[in-house]
Amino acid sequence: MKTTRGFSDAAATRRGFLATLGAMGVAASVRGESAGAVASEELSRIESEPLLNVSFVKQPVRIASIELLRNGRVYLLRTRSTDGAEAITVPNPDRMAVMYPLLLKQVAPFFIGRDARDLERLLWDVYRHSSNYKLQGLALWVCVAAVEMSLLELMGQVTGRPMADFFGGTLRRDIPVYVASGNRGNSPEAEVTHLQRMVAESGARALKFRLGGRMSRNADSLPGRSEALIPLVRDTFGDDMMLYADANSSYDTREAIRIGRLMEEHRYGYFEEPCEFDDLWSTKEVADSLDIPVAGGEQEFSMHRWRWMIANRGVDIVQPDLHYGGGMIRAAKVARMAAAAGMQVVPHMSGGGLGYLDVVQFASFTPNIGPFMEFKGNTDLPVSCATSSLKCEDGTVRCPTGPGFGVTIDAGFASRAQPVS
Numbered sequence: 001m002k003t004t005r006g007f008s009d010a011a012a013t014r015r016g017f018l019a020t021l022g023a024m025g026v027a028a029s030v031r032g033e034s035a036g037a038v039a040s041e042e043l044s045r046i047e048s049e050p051l052l053n054v055s056f057v058k059q060p061v062r063i064a065s066i067e068l069l070r071n072g073r074v075y076l077l078r079t080r081s082t083d084g085a086e087a088i089t090v091p092n093p094d095r096m097a098v099m100y101p102l103l104l105k106q107v108a109p110f111f112i113g114r115d116a117r118d119l120e121r122l123l124w125d126v127y128r129h130s131s132n133y134k135l136q137g138l139a140l141w142v143c144v145a146a147v148e149m150s151l152l153e154l155m156g157q158v159t160g161r162p163m164a165d166f167f168g169g170t171l172r173r174d175i176p177v178y179v180a181s182g183n184r185g186n187s188p189e190a191e192v193t194h195l196q197r198m199v200a201e202s203g204a205r206a207l208k209f210r211l212g213g214r215m216s217r218n219a220d221s222l223p224g225r226s227e228a229l230i231p232l233v234r235d236t237f238g239d240d241m242m243l244y245a246d247a248n249s250s251y252d253t254r255e256a257i258r259i260g261r262l263m264e265e266h267r268y269g270y271f272e273e274p275c276e277f278d279d280l281w282s283t284k285e286v287a288d289s290l291d292i293p294v295a296g297g298e299q300e301f302s303m304h305r306w307r308w309m310i311a312n313r314g315v316d317i318v319q320p321d322l323h324y325g326g327g328m329i330r331a332a333k334v335a336r337m338a339a340a341a342g343m344q345v346v347p348h349m350s351g352g353g354l355g356y357l358d359v360v361q362f363a364s365f366t367p368n369i370g371p372f373m374e375f376k377g378n379t380d381l382p383v384s385c386a387t388s389s390l391k392c393e394d395g396t397v398r399c400p401t402g403p404g405f406g407v408t409i410d411a412g413f414a415s416r417a418q419p420v421s
């Protein structure tokens with residue numbers, strides 16, 4: 001176990017900090033309090049254990065076609081089985097706009113003719129296929145995720161089973177969310193007004209805003225904005241609101257620790273991505289130094305590095321992105337490894353498309369899910385759902401129960417989408 005450095009003033013302050021977070025449901029993530037060190041070998045064993053339950057998919061679901069379609073800025077994947085089943089799913093739109101050649105040339109063709117029930121194994125096979133591993137990164141895995149989610153949907157359609165059934169079953173349907181502001185560069189006062197509006201519209205009991213300047217080598221988006229916002233947001237929303245802040249890789253260790261101490265002083269729930277995201281060593285140094293939990297991993301795509309981060313407590317809360325990291329199965333494996341170390345998972349939500357729905361589905365079946373999921377608001381993509389409004393109501397979003405992702409994309413919208421080649 002790593003050492004934990006307490007608050008500089010008194011143990012009483014630290015106990016108060018922990019008690020506050022405990023009341024907010026995050027005590028399990030505070031460093032050194034309940035987490036156990038887990039050997040890398042044990043995490044390897046957990047990662048290699050079969051995870052996806054397809055025992056109820058009795059017949060092969062052989063993949064006949066995978067087509068990428070586009071309607072405006074929205075991309076759709078239309079996947080059909082040889083038996084005539086069809087799934088229409090939504091890849092991450094912003095990444096697909098630039099990565100689609102990789103999907104069309106290197107990823108989708110590999111799956112044609114395969115049985116979707118082999119999906120978990122096929123994730124490794126497509127990684128090896130045609131030297132795809134040489135392209136290892138978000139660009140590759142976002143394409144694999146697009147196909148992975150479409151095949152989960154396809155099997156959901158064939159069996160009538162919801163997403164959660166493939167991952168051990170539904171644990172919860174009402175998912176508390178935090179609202180996330182995407183602003184930088186506005187004044188602290190303007191940002192607080194924006195946060196107040198988001199909270200009023202959603203009823204959320206948790207929120208997140210942005211610190212620093214995004215990959216900015218310590219420069220703030222406005223001089224002094226972060227130092228002003230941290231106390232101002234706490235003063236504005238009071239002690240009952242869970243507060244998170246995200247530096248998006250802004251700081252070196254020294255500046256991250258300085259900002260993190262300010263967040264501790266104002267009882268923030270976690271500090272997201274303090275240092276450049278691929279600098280695991282600096283991130284761990286910050287996590288070791290601070291009492292506030294450090295969260296991260298939204299750009300991570302390497303299972304080896306996830307294992308290292310969990311075994312070495314490089315972060316306190318893991319945040320796999322369901323698209324960037326290769327899909328639901330790989331993110332669920334990260335969650336299982338984290339669970340073995342007593343760590344929570346709060347998946348990062350890719351904006352656009354149906355990112356909010358993907359996160360809600362993931363939360364419905366993940367035992368060690370954090371107390372609030374990210375919610376950046378509904379998009380204008382036309383979907384219908386009989387089992388959920390899909391809206392944030394009184395701070396929660398209800399997880400659909402229909403087959404697969406549980407929503408139907410408007411047939412007219414899908415029919416107007418044009419094939420991308």
Ligand SMILES: [Mg+2]
Nearest residue numbers: 246272273298
């Ligand atoms: Mg982030």
